[in-house]
Amino acid sequence: MAPLTLAEFEAVARERLDPVHYDFFAGGAGDETTLRANRAGFARLALLPRVLRGNGTRTTATTLFGRDTELPVVISPTAFHRLAHPDGELATARAAAGAGVVLVVSMAATTPVEQIAAAARAAAPERAPTLWFQLYVQPDLEFTEHLVRRAESAGCTALVVTVDSPVFGRRERDHRNGFHDLPAGLCCENLREPGGAVRRIEMSAELSWAHIDWLRQRTALPIVLKGVLHPEDALLAVEHGVDGLLVSNHGGRQLDTAPATVELLPEIAAAVAGRLPLLVDGGVRRGTDVVKALALGASAVGVGRPVLWGLAAAGERGVREVLALLREEVDHTLALCGAASPRELGPDLVRRQEGVC
Ligand SMILES: Cc1cc2nc3c(=O)[nH]c(=O)nc-3n(C[C@H](O)[C@H](O)[C@H](O)COP(=O)(O)O)c2cc1C
Numbered sequence: 345m346a347p348l349t350l351a352e353f354e355a356v357a358r359e360r361l362d363p364v365h366y367d368f369f370a371g372g373a374g375d376e377t378t379l380r381a382n383r384a385g386f387a388r389l390a391l392l393p394r395v396l397r398g399n400g401t402r403t404t405a406t407t408l409f410g411r412d413t414e415l416p417v418v419i420s421p422t423a424f425h426r427l428a429h430p431d432g433e434l435a436t437a438r439a440a441a442g443a444g445v446v447l448v449v450s451m452a453a454t455t456p457v458e459q460i461a462a463a464a465r466a467a468a469p470e471r472a473p474t475l476w477f478q479l480y481v482q483p484d485l486e487f488t489e490h491l492v493r494r495a496e497s498a499g500c501t502a503l504v505v506t507v508d509s510p511v512f513g514r515r516e517r518d519h520r521n522g523f524h525d526l527p528a529g530l531c532c533e534n535l536r537e538p539g540g541a542v543r544r545i546e547m548s549a550e551l552s553w554a555h556i557d558w559l560r561q562r563t564a565l566p567i568v569l570k571g572v573l574h575p576e577d578a579l580l581a582v583e584h585g586v587d588g589l590l591v592s593n594h595g596g597r598q599l600d601t602a603p604a605t606v607e608l609l610p611e612i613a614a615a616v617a618g619r620l621p622l623l624v625d626g627g628v629r630r631g632t633d634v635v636k637a638l639a640l641g642a643s644a645v646g647v648g649r650p651v652l653w654g655l656a657a658a659g660e661r662g663v664r665e666v667l668a669l670l671r672e673e674v675d676h677t678l679a680l681c682g683a684a685s686p687r688e689l690g691p692d693l694v695r696r697q698e699g700v701c
């Protein structure tokens with residue numbers, strides 16, 4: 345039976361994957377409190393529908409940084425797609441392009457960004473697929489700049505700079521399983537030097553706002569900061585001229601006990617006061633989750649693990665099905681809420697209820 349929900353895709357993926365790789369994808373940091381909190385945050389919110397709105401025609405489409413997208417959902421960057429399926433990022437890119445959904449290519453992709461972009465273009469030549477590139481600013485700024493140029497030349501139209509990883513999160517499942525490295529034959533292809541050697545990704549606690557200023561001066565691409573959670577940092581982001589925020593706790597993989605992302609949205613939306621578009625990820629598994637996040641001020645949401653489950657279950661087709669399920673659920677939820685488009689949603693549609701999980 346074809347999976348009917350994103351949760352069912354996870355169950356299929358779990359059966360197919362090496363348990364060590366399943367744990368790498370599924371796991372979080374520490375006690376996995378934040379991993380669970382992301383889901384609980386959505387579960388605590390109720391949707392309060394409007395009726396008799398006369399919205400016979402609906403759209404799930406919207407725009408992000410001036411480009412059309414079929415869904416207010418982007419594929420958040422996740423490492424190592426070839427651990428999930430031999431076609432890896434190529435399959436993900438084809439599915440995303442076919443669905444008209446933005447793919448954020450991970451710096452830790454197991455396929456070079458140029459090949460990912462070519463696969464996306466070939467899969468949907470008529471619609472100029474949208475790829476963004478996720479960057480961990482490396483202490484070697486010359487190499488970082490080289491990566492930015494590669495992403496630009498490959499046709500990526502935004503940089504997503506991950507700022508929640510001054511050190512790597514402590515994922516205890518991986519420690520228990522002894523999973524520390526990619527198997528032979530796979531590597532982080534975007535870390536390959538012109539000479540052929542592959543660098544290791546460095547997490548750096550030295551990074552500061554000065555690095556964001558440095559990057560701002562070196563690229564005309566929109567810069568989205570991924571992993572801003574504190575409203576004061578959201579204000580600093582505005583001051584430093586970034587173009588968007590992806591409110592994220594890294595799917596519960598970095599600071600354990602960080603709050604659920606959806607719970608932070610209202611505060612962050614109030615702080616930025618419309619000066620920047622907000623995206624949010626962490627625990628989005630249902631169309632109702634998407635609608636709740638948009639109602640609370642997000643322009644779009646990101647999904648991480650569900651795409652890996654689709655990929656592990658059935659390669660490109662699995663990712664296509666995951667995106668199609670999300671699209672149907674978003675459309676259905678908009679209809680039931682009396683909304684004609686993602687842009688019509690406001691905080692009046694959401695109620696917080698205690699004790700519901
Ligand atoms: C297996 C895995 C790998 C990830 N790799 C990256 C990465 O390379 N860069 C990054 O910025 N975030 C990475 N993330 C975090 C995701 O971009 C995203 O924030 C998170 O998965 C969202 O939560 P969700 O999985 O509940 O949808 C990764 C997450 C997972 C689960």
Ligand SMILES: O=C(O)C(=O)c1ccccc1
Pocket residue numbers: 423452545594597
């Ligand atoms: O697993 C992750 O969450 C992640 O961000 C990552 C980054 C670099 C290499 C491998 C994983």
